């Protein structure tokens with residue numbers, strides 16, 4: 001069962017613009033200097049788009065309030081946020097009442113070692129996914145510790161399954177585990193300690 005991304009706040013045109021930005025990021029990294037495209041002209045066009053967006057954008061303080069409307073999963077975060085071009089974005093499904101998973105394929109913008117996912121990107125995906133698993137299980141908090149083991153390299157261009165499960169809640173201490181697998185094998189595993197604490201949402 002897919003986990004609902006706050007359906008009352010869906011914004012298909014915003015998500016489509018973010019998807020287009022993801023394509024731009026991917027194409028820029030793929031091109032580098034090995035392109036016949038006129039990169040000076042492309043920089044001008046991209047800056048023109050940024051000028052339009054900045055001219056119409058709200059004050060940051062207003063947007064922060066907007067970002068934190070409602071409850072549940074955010075739409076702007078850098079892992080699952082459909083309106084954040086940095087996010088792949090992961091789309092979570094519930095496995096059971098304490099476990100979630102997402103399948104994603106990462107490309108060149110996320111590269112660390114040759115043709116492999118950057119270790120920091122894996123940490124980002126796991127930190128967030130463990131946090132969402134906590135939210136899904138009903139008791140969430142802030143990351144206090146995140147221990148990662150990199151078992152083998154995590155491939156680009158192949159489906160990755162990112163899984164997280166809330167293991168225990170002891171007072172304010174929440175323990176959660178997760179992993180990234182490819183082709184059925186574990187690439188990265190994670191153990192997290194979360195402390196039940198919630199900074200106030202901007203209002």
Ligand SMILES: CCCCCCCCCCCCCCCC(=O)SCCNC(=O)CCNC(=O)[C@H](O)C(C)(C)COP(=O)(O)OP(=O)(O)OC[C@H]1O[C@@H](n2cnc3c(N)ncnc32)[C@H](O)[C@@H]1OP(=O)(O)O
Nearest residue numbers: 003072073074127128131132135136142143144145195197
């Ligand atoms: C329908 C859909 C549902 C899903 C809905 C999804 C919801 C949406 C999900 C969003 C998912 C985002 C997932 C990203 C998660 C981040 O990215 S969070 C950002 C990164 N983390 C931080 O910035 C945290 C920074 N650190 C802090 O703010 C504070 O140190 C902490 C961690 C909150 C703890 O501070 P505190 O509340 O003052 O806690 P404190 O009283 O000192 O300690 C409480 C207990 O925890 C222990 N403890 C505290 N820190 C540690 C530590 N590092 N190591 C070991 N023990 C510790 C203490 O020893 C103490 O133990 P006891 O004495 O009670 O036995």
